[in-house]
Amino acid sequence: SYVVTQSPSVSVAPGQTARITCGGNDIGIKSVHWYQQKSGQAPVLVVYDDSDRPSGIPERFSGSNSGNTATLTINRVEAGDEADYFCQVWHSNRDHLEVVFGGVTKLTVL
Amino acid sequence: EVQLVESGGGLVKSGRSLRLSCTTSGFTFGDYAMSWFRQAPGKGLEWVGFIRSRAYRGATQYAASVRGRFTISGDDSNSIAYLQMDSLKTEDTGLYYCTRARRDTSGYYYSDVWGQGTLVTVSS
Numbered sequence: 001s002y003v004v005t006q007s008p009s010v011s012v013a014p015g016q017t018a019r020i021t022c023g024g025n026d027i028g029i030k031s032v033h034w035y036q037q038k039s040g041q042a043p044v045l046v047v048y049d050d051s052d053r054p055s056g057i058p059e060r061f062s063g064s065n066s067g068n069t070a071t072l073t074i075n076r077v078e079a080g081d082e083a084d085y086f087c088q089v090w091h092s093n094r095d096h097l098e099v100v101f102g103g104v105t106k107l108t109v110l
Numbered sequence: 111e112v113q114l115v116e117s118g119g120g121l122v123k124s125g126r127s128l129r130l131s132c133t134t135s136g137f138t139f140g141d142y143a144m145s146w147f148r149q150a151p152g153k154g155l156e157w158v159g160f161i162r163s164r165a166y167r168g169a170t171q172y173a174a175s176v177r178g179r180f181t182i183s184g185d186d187s188n189s190i191a192y193l194q195m196d197s198l199k200t201e202d203t204g205l206y207y208c209t210r211a212r213r214d215t216s217g218y219y220y221s222d223v224w225g226q227g228t229l230v231t232v233s234s
Contacts, residue, residue: 033220035155042207042224043147043155049215054222086155090218097171097218099157 002091004102011108018074022087022102025068030089032070034063038083046085047072074107082109112136112223116208119228124200130228132191132208139189140164143211145221146182146193148204148230156204158182160211160219161191176202198232205229 004024012018022032032050035043045054047063050070060075074081087102118130132144143166146158159172161182170182181194191208206228209221 031214031216031218033214042226044224045220045222048220048222088220090216096174098173101155104154
């Protein structure tokens with residue numbers, strides 16, 4: 001199966017830039033989607049197809065994907081960005097499809 | 111406004127069955143795939159399965175952990191997606207989310223709208 005890894009935590013001060021990475025073998029050829037989940041709430045899509053932003057998501061959120069690493073970048077971090085972040089890809093084996101999550105990265109705003 | 115509301119969760123004993131419903135509004139249900147996810151307490155997200163849109167004849171795919179026990183179906187007339195869960199195990203305990211799924215550039219899906227979830231607790 002396909003393995004994706006995320007660092008468990010990232011801490012940044014308000015106004016700084018947070019980078020959350022998602023690593024996997026040749027992940028650059030896959031479509032990567034990012035979700036934000038604040039405490040006690042349902043997840044929210046913040047980036048899809050590596051770098052596209054749904055309507056209503058601030059431009060401060062951006063994504064990139066190349067080689068073995070996909071990155072979610074949050075510019076000018078605000079206290080309200082504190083949340084868990086998940087990256088998601090699909091993996092196809094011979095018979096079945098499966099969603100692969102990279103674990104979770106907890107973003108702490110200092 | 112697009113809305114998804116899950117219902118049907120509860121406490122059930124291991125080996126029993128439960129059916130979750132996802133009542134949708136604000137979009138043409140039959141034009142979209144629907145995915146189910148779950149989240150065990152304090153854990154990350156786990157994909158359960160999806161049902162493709164009417165254009166793809168409602169084909170389904172499931173995670174290995176639930177394949178053969180869970181079944182996803184859709185009622186286009188009433189805009190409801192269902193998750194039938196049989197032979198439940200204690201490890202199926204979690205918050206179950208229904209999502210609207212859109213095709214990504216690889217031909218698979220991302221979830222652009224999520225419900226608030228319904229809690230399923232399976233006791234031994």
